[in-house]
Amino acid sequence: MEFLQSILTFLDGNLGGAVWFPYVLLGVGLFFTIYLKFPQVRYFKHAWKVVTGKYDKKDAAGDTTHFRALATALSGTVGTGNISGVAFAIFLGGPAALFWMWATAFLGMTTKFVEVTLSHKYRVKTEDGTMAGGPMYYMDRRLNMKWLAVAFAIATVISSFGTGNLPQSNGIATSIEATFGIEPWIVGSVLGICLALVILGGIQRIAAVTSKIVPVMAVLYVIGAFAVIFANIENIGPAFAAIVGDIFTGSAATGGFLGATIAYAFNRGVNRGLFSNEAGQGSAPIAHAAAKADEPVSEGMVSILEPFIDTILICTLTGLVILSSGVWQEKHQNVFERTSLKIVEGNYNETLEEDRHDLFKYLNQVSGHGVEHYNGNIEVVAGKAVNQGYTIIHARSIAEDVVFTVGGDDDLYTGNLKVVDGDILKDNIVLSGKSLIHSAALTTKAFTRGYFGDYGQYIVSIGLLLFAFSTAIAWSYYGDRAMTYLLGPRSVMPYRVIYVAGFVWASFSDTELVWLMASVAIVVMTLPNLFGIMMLRKEMKETVDTYWEDFKKEFPNEK
Incomplete structure (x- = not known):
């Protein structure tokens, strides 16, 4: 696992975590925003009218309605990114x-x-009579770049696991274990069976299920979030001040949080934003391709609402809950994950300015920190370390009250542990204690700081279950459309079997490892899509102009 983590860390550092990636992603969005004269503002009201079915035509080609296509796409985006992803971004x-x-x-x-819009324009009807679309079709049919289409489709299959499957299952299992004490493998197995029953029904069943889950889960989550926000209303002003005030300064150390640089906040915020709303990734067009619409731009209008609902509304609520409750800077009792654990040379104290400064540089990958990984032995008696000369870092914080056990049970360890380059060599030793927490665990803890008290954690668990499960459903559809493009309809069933198996496996795998896989998979899918839509920028503008010309002729009294 550590070898796999090192590979994924390297890939993430040169892709999603690379300095250039956020600029590419935001740059394409900024270009089209100016090029198309701020469509997210100008067409926002019109988009709501389209999604309500005001301009629907009964004889339009497609498999589902505008609303159901939006619900399916939203179910693909509204998931662990809104609960775990926001928490992870703030944690970093x-x-x-x-x-x-x-x-x-x-x-x-x-x-x-x-x-x-572009993907809907070049969608096709498959052998089984259903619609299939997505960036691979405009790459193939319009750009005549079969190689790019194939590369994108392969990346979609990989990303269906890295984005829609593994992190969702892991987030659900982690939250339910923390709340109800149910073993992750049991949660994964039960939900795996449910997932199989839904996705075998194809887009019709997927759209029907997600159109019911999305509204319910949104209402439930919003109620729980406001219960925390109103209970900590005096902290909302300072929370917004910190969000805006830290943009050009970075976040200073506070509590157990040791601070973050401007570059780190920018990179992780953009990266988690993409994971949450998937804009530019090319996934949502696959769901929208099934919508009943003869005008591609009309479906593009509907999609404008996705990032707004997903990130600007739901992610903001999560962020305010975490910041106003204060749990993001507090240390909590938890079991340490090996991938988040490092042992460094020397006795560091977070109350000392010099120590905070060095650890700040170390954790934010700034040169000149002077922090060295520990090489030596840790002498443990009845679960407690008795020698000094090192500091245990877990989850970007100095760990406290650390206990060493064998295999994670109550069997307290006694003996010497060899440490090489900051890592404990003995694999069956489990460390627990107080440190910062992140992902679903952080959001779950924050929801207990409201009017519902400890019952708030159940809202997160149930909300995460609905959010993440619906995301897994939607992404199975994205993956099987990609498989259909690559190998034909016969390849869909084997893909679904592997998809369900991966969902079960991820429920009891390492959290940070899963997030690394997700981060890498997203970028591999995003870059070809951004390249493709830039190639078709002129056609996009012409298509929008034609849409409005035809719309004004058909609906002369509409604005």
Whole structure:
């Protein structure tokens, strides 16, 4: 696992975590925002009218309605990114990361409008009579770049696991275990069976299920979020001040949080924003291709609403809950994940300015920190370390009250542990204690700081279950459309079997490892799509102009 993590960390550092990627993603969104004259603002009201079915035509080609296509696409985006992803972004980059999620969403509204319109325009009817669309079809049919279409379709299959499957299952299992104490493998197995029953029914059943789940889960989650926000209303002003105030300064150390640089907040905020709303990734166009519409732009209008609902509304609520409750800077009792654990040379104290400064540089990958990984032995007696000369870092914080056990049971360890380059060599030793927490665990803890008290955690668990499960459903459809393009309809069933198996496996795998896989998969899918829509920028503008000309002729009294 550590070898796999090192590979994924390298890939993430050179792709999603690379300095250039956020600029490429935001740059394309900014270009189209200016090029198309701010469609996310100008067409926002019209988009709501389209999604309500005001301009629907009964004889239009397609498999489902505008609303159901939006619900399916939203179910693909509204998932662990809204609960775990926001928490992970704040954990890494501090409050400013939420601002960059907003920026990604605002520009992403235009990016999504473009990618959905073009993909819908070049959709096809498959052998089984259903519609199939997505960036691979415009790459193939319009750009005549079969190689790029194949590359994108392969990336979609990979990303269906990295985005829609593994993180969702892991987030559900982690939250339910923390709340109800149910073993992750049991949660994964039960939900795996449910997932199989839904996805075998194809887009009709998927759209029907998601159109019911999405509204219910949104209402439930919003109620729980406001229960925390109103209970901590005095902290909302400072929370917004921190979000905006830290944009150009980075986040200073506070509590157990050791701070984050501007670059780290920017990079992680954009990265998590993309994971949340998927604008530019090319996934949503696959769902929208099934909508009954003869005008591609009309479906593009509907997609404008996705990043707004997903990130600007739901992610903001999550962010305010976490920041106003204060749990993001507090240390909590938890079991340490090996991938988030490092042992460094020396006795560091977070109350000392010099120590905070060095650890800040170390954790934010800034040169000149002077922090060295520990090489030596840790002497443990009855689960407690008795020698000094090192500091245990877990989840970007100094760990406290650390207990060493064998295999994670109550069997307290006694003996010497060899540490090489900051890692404990003995694999069956489990560490637990107090440190910062992140992902679903952080959001779950934050929801207990409201009017519902400890019952608030149940809202997160149920909300995450509905959010993440619906995301897994939607992404199975994206993956099987990609498989249909690559190998034909016969390849869909084997793909679904593997998809369900992966869902079960991820429920009991390492959280941070899963997030790394997701981060890499997203970028592999996004880059070809951004390249493709830039190639068709002139056609996109002409298509929009034609749409409005025809619309004004058909509906002369409409604005």
